Amino acid sequence: MVHTRERSLLPTAEPLSLLNKDGSPVADPPLAMPDDGVLLELHRRMVIGRRFDTQATALTKQGRLAVYPSSRGQEACQVGAVLALGAHDWLFPTYRDSVALVTRGVDPAGTLTLLQGGWHLGYDPYEHRVGPQCTPLATNTLHAVGFAHAARLKGEDTAALVMLGDGATSEGDTHEALNFAGVWQAPVVFLVQNNGYAISVPLSKQNAAPSLAHKGIGYGVPSVLVDGNDAAAVYAVVREALESGGPTLIEARTYRIEAHTNADDATRYRTSDEVAAWLDRDPVDRVESYLTSRGLLDATRKAAVAAEAEEFAAAVRARLNTDQEHDPASMFEHVYATPTRQLREQAAALAGETA
Amino acid sequence: MTVTMAGALNRALADALADDPSVLVFGEDVGALGGVFRVTDGLADRFGETRVFDTPLAESGIVGTAIGMAMNGLRPVVEMQFDAFAYPAFEQITSHLAKLRNRTGGKVSLPVVIRVPYGGGIGGVEHHSDSSEAYYTHTPGLTVVTPGTPDDAYRLLRDSIASPDPVIFLEPKRRYWAKGELSGPAVPMDRALVRKTGSDVTLIAYGPMVATALETADAAVEEGWDVEVVDLRTLTPFDDETVCASVRKTGRAVVVHEASGFGGYGAEVVARVTERCFHHLHAPVLRVTGFDIPYPPPKLEEHHLPNVDRILDAVARLQWDDEVVEAYGA
Numbered sequence: 001m002v003h004t005r006e007r008s009l010l011p012t013a014e015p016l017s018l019l020n021k022d023g024s025p026v027a028d029p030p031l032a033m034p035d036d037g038v039l040l041e042l043h044r045r046m047v048i049g050r051r052f053d054t055q056a057t058a059l060t061k062q063g064r065l066a067v068y069p070s071s072r073g074q075e076a077c078q079v080g081a082v083l084a085l086g087a088h089d090w091l092f093p094t095y096r097d098s099v100a101l102v103t104r105g106v107d108p109a110g111t112l113t114l115l116q117g118g119w120h121l122g123y124d125p126y127e128h129r130v131g132p133q134c135t136p137l138a139t140n141t142l143h144a145v146g147f148a149h150a151a152r153l154k155g156e157d158t159a160a161l162v163m164l165g166d167g168a169t170s171e172g173d174t175h176e177a178l179n180f181a182g183v184w185q186a187p188v189v190f191l192v193q194n195n196g197y198a199i200s201v202p203l204s205k206q207n208a209a210p211s212l213a214h215k216g217i218g219y220g221v222p223s224v225l226v227d228g229n230d231a232a233a234v235y236a237v238v239r240e241a242l243e244s245g246g247p248t249l250i251e252a253r254t255y256r257i258e259a260h261t262n263a264d265d266a267t268r269y270r271t272s273d274e275v276a277a278w279l280d281r282d283p284v285d286r287v288e289s290y291l292t293s294r295g296l297l298d299a300t301r302k303a304a305v306a307a308e309a310e311e312f313a314a315a316v317r318a319r320l321n322t323d324q325e326h327d328p329a330s331m332f333e334h335v336y337a338t339p340t341r342q343l344r345e346q347a348a349a350l351a352g353e354t355a
Numbered sequence: 356m357t358v359t360m361a362g363a364l365n366r367a368l369a370d371a372l373a374d375d376p377s378v379l380v381f382g383e384d385v386g387a388l389g390g391v392f393r394v395t396d397g398l399a400d401r402f403g404e405t406r407v408f409d410t411p412l413a414e415s416g417i418v419g420t421a422i423g424m425a426m427n428g429l430r431p432v433v434e435m436q437f438d439a440f441a442y443p444a445f446e447q448i449t450s451h452l453a454k455l456r457n458r459t460g461g462k463v464s465l466p467v468v469i470r471v472p473y474g475g476g477i478g479g480v481e482h483h484s485d486s487s488e489a490y491y492t493h494t495p496g497l498t499v500v501t502p503g504t505p506d507d508a509y510r511l512l513r514d515s516i517a518s519p520d521p522v523i524f525l526e527p528k529r530r531y532w533a534k535g536e537l538s539g540p541a542v543p544m545d546r547a548l549v550r551k552t553g554s555d556v557t558l559i560a561y562g563p564m565v566a567t568a569l570e571t572a573d574a575a576v577e578e579g580w581d582v583e584v585v586d587l588r589t590l591t592p593f594d595d596e597t598v599c600a601s602v603r604k605t606g607r608a609v610v611v612h613e614a615s616g617f618g619g620y621g622a623e624v625v626a627r628v629t630e631r632c633f634h635h636l637h638a639p640v641l642r643v644t645g646f647d648i649p650y651p652p653p654k655l656e657e658h659h660l661p662n663v664d665r666i667l668d669a670v671a672r673l674q675w676d677d678e679v680v681e682a683y684g685a
Binding site for chain 2: 139172176179334
């Protein structure tokens, strides 16, 4: 990996990028362009991820999901970051990072278990090295730092990537985590997907610093500002951060095209012009244009990727449209390693009611 | 071997660190200083700074990183410097530490011990004397433990570190300097212990109030009462069996704790005992607790804390009219 920049505590004034919004390569790139194979995989995974996201939103309308926080528009962040991870690295995601999870290889139905409502988590964190999707904001930042520090203490070459949003940067845990990571020099990447809004509250009411990435300097954590709709750039900066062996704060500027969740009404706090401007910066189109112009992506491959995405969505739809049994007894399981006498009694009482 | 409770805890930590390379001890001032109560004295020197270390001063950070370390196979034993200084960690404790085993369907196990010096009686200025046990006992998934003697401090801390579940280990700071033998009976962690047998009334106590209850039992002899003292040791999960066996035998009970009474841990104990032992009771189960006030300043704390006289007064109110007992039986 060619490092083209010094690691700096302060981010650049403008977001780093490799591709302009029309897909043309930037002049004098600040980062090494990922290999063609990586770029093709970024494209493929973003197309699949977007189709998955659309499918999940549709499932809320059919009552199959209790709620779904869409990440449409943020595919470059979620796919770029996850593809940069090594197999032994860990991901600590939030509830909005379902596309990141399926990109990591987590079973898509298991990814949606939390939002489907049958249980709080539908996958084994150790299988794909993905922590539980975190609903309370920023608490996962500390888990990532502890996990990464433990890896260091055990002599393991594992880094952790934690995802958080712009709103979460206001939470105390984010600051404690950046400080611990700085003091311990823990191999952690904090990826802030700055999508402009914390539900309805715009960034201007969240932050007075020149950028969210500026917060790193106070903790001695090198910081990077990147164009969050440029998958090639996100991949490159996350890869660089993972390989640094220490902590990095990355702010990826992006936009949440959909409302906070299917239950939210975004027209109450933002204009359609604003959304349109970001639609014009679409992350999937950008990589697609670049790959097409390079002759790496033709109509046949595009159609094949689209068909694969349809197949993926159809499988998710079929899985989620199956009525599932939810055993009330499961509520009492795994509260403690060994069930207490009191919980056994309560489980028996409920079993009597439902028999 | 005679040791103080602080010494017993220090020994438990040292033995755990020596026996299991995955055990870590960290928190504020636990390194070179050995903790403000010296419970970690000498451990950093003996085991090195990668296993016993000072952290930034941030309690949520301490617990949150401990969770991540436990997910990665380590067994962190962390110190909150004082009861009230643990509150910044409340979200990490209640939303993650307590729930992750359940949320993950048993895939994630968090063997984390959070040591918390708690309670009053040492002349501490504000925010240094809270009895915060009810916040933790109300949270399913946590095991809440509090020793009353040096021997139990050693055993319970070893058991807590070995536990696959997260443990809130509440250390009665006013008893840190109390001495005792390290040779008590080996009692399973989740069992309460009858510290003194008696036939007339059961005092149910834990942590700092175990010694006060035993003093009360001595003083009660003069009044003609034969008092039994049950030390709960582990507050959750609750040992209904031992407690109820005692109350069914004596027919009377008083629950004692330093914490405020309203919505306190003692209310749960009274409810459980009443539900299970009603037909054996000669009198309502009473509580002797701190008042429902913010913890008072040190010059006033003696008026707030339960003491022998107040407990004896409660015992005296337990309807000692023999006719009632004769009519309804014990």
